[in-house]
Amino acid sequence: MTDVARLAGVSHQTVSRVLNDHPNVKEQTRIRVRAAIAELGYRPNRAARALVTGRSQLIGVVARNSTLFGPATMLSEFEQAAADAGFAVSVGSVRELDRSSISAVVDRHLDQRVAGLVVIANTASATEALAEIPEDLPVVFIDGDPASGRPLVTVDQVAGARAATRHLLDAGHETVWHVSGPTDWFDSAGRIQGWRQTLEEAGAEVPPLLSADWSAAEGYRTGQMLARMPEVTAIFTANDHLALGILRALHERGRRVPHDVSVVGFDDVPEAAYFIPPLTTVRQAFGDVARAALSLLLGQMRDDSGMADQIVVPPQLIVRESAPRRI
Amino acid sequence: MTDVARLAGVSHQTVSRVLNDHPNVKEQTRIRVRAAIAELGYRPNRAARALVTGRSQLIGVVARNSTLFGPATMLSEFEQAAADAGFAVSVGSVRELDRSSISAVVDRHLDQRVAGLVVIANTASATEALAEIPEDLPVVFIDGDPASGRPLVTVDQVAGARAATRHLLDAGHETVWHVSGPTDWFDSAGRIQGWRQTLEEAGAEVPPLLSADWSAAEGYRTGQMLARMPEVTAIFTANDHLALGILRALHERGRRVPHDVSVVGFDDVPEAAYFIPPLTTVRQAFGDVARAALSLLLGQMRDDSGMADQIVVPPQLIVRESAPRRI
């Protein structure tokens, strides 16, 4: 930095001002400094900046160690958005979203003096751990508890589930069975709620809730049971992998999709269009969620208090053969 | 830190020594300092340390922005391994692995003064960009060019492809068709090589190579073509998603799997066991790769020159119904 200052014939402070886009720098000086920076290939030392400002150009993400489509996509999209805004992203995965693991990861991030934190908090246990986070650190939750009052971005799970259930009822089914994800996930809870509400509003009978983890394996096991029940003609599953397992179970038992049973998934993984048959599902705009989360975070950093602090992204029903409009 | 020093009745330097496990500290002093640290809840400022040492406790990862199963899993596993070793991981995704994008990401990481770099370099274009990386920065490639001479960890793609092809030949097929991934990927190249070698060694005819991207969509398109060719009885695809698309195309054309056509995939995604029919595939131990990469990196940081610098992880054939041992 001193070298740059010398070459441009100014003080190091002026260089710092140019770097930080301070208003009070003459245009001509600014240009001279920029030229010197370019000529010397100078790049500011972020550690030094972090030391004095107490804040780095780093955003910490707390996420469950997971290769599930949703969380993985979210992370990737967020990283991209952050990079475009000039921030690096430090990932801290935890095996479980319990309080002590989260606390450990948050501590690691605080050590790094992250400028903000994004918590992908798909279960209630994650919300409890927010006590660990200092008040003055910008935080955004993705997928957390809307009731927490903290800044939060989610996909509207209830609306997605309603659209899926509605679609099946409209197609002529008397009722719709639901295979949910783990019940401690907010996503699952929202989807269950949307499903139940829609059935109740339509005056349809609400079948018993079947819950599973998110895997194709459990979808298959649940599917084996459902396949033996002739009264089951419409199934809404909480994600596409569950649907895959169910499709296979139905296939093995000779129940044709969609002729005998219609199936709707959730997520729209890239492969969903190539399931047998192609899967009707609910697409979540993870990219939009990631960008919204980033903008909330940047808003907090700027202390932009007029900003909305909860953003809900609408999902979209994608109709394919596994559940056509009319049976 | 000054507070800790005062409370423990020593100088700040001694506190620093305790923190860094210097040998020349009396046991008794060490205990006193540790107690003071615990009492005050003191945590060292990493930015300050990074400033003076010129190196942070941060490992940079350069990866293509991707939700492909392989890269996503690799990233997640690596993050976990690094966290266990006390390192944070900063992810830098690029949309394309071309030289200028990589260079930009590497620059961002250098700004952060990362202690080491992991490049998930699945295409040749990534290897070219290594010129951007300073000589003295520890670097490990995952999936790069084995001929580069740089420290590198890969799954043995050739062996995996050989096992898959061999399996199909042993089951009685005259030859095996291959749908590869993009040919500029090292993974693809290795799989093609293993496939071709095995056929040649067995004296089998080598059918024309079909190449695709990694998606189920292209698998489907390729599958529609293959399904019309009665001489095709065995297909080895470069990943499981391609296989999924092919399974669907075969299904639509009424060609039964494995009765008419056997299919083998690659990756063993968690859903592979629930495809229709369950997919025979080659499992890659991503966790092992990630841990190996980390240990190579830590070795370089310690300047442990006696260390092996290329590690090849063997894959494993998982036999399921889509390609049983005997047809």
Added chain:
DNA sequence: TTCAGAAATGTTATCGATCACATCGGCTTT
């Protein structure tokens, strides 16, 4: 013309750690 006030720039202190070197006992060696 003068002078207040703003704009542009410079000077020095500071963040919190490590590094290099200085100091001080105690122990071995002759």
Added chain:
DNA sequence: AAAGCCGATGTGATCGATAACATTTCTGAA
């Protein structure tokens, strides 16, 4: 008993940026 050395600890400089304040230069109104 003196010299020499080593282990334990302390002192002050340093990394590279920004913050706070000081100073100079410019602008426009009285």
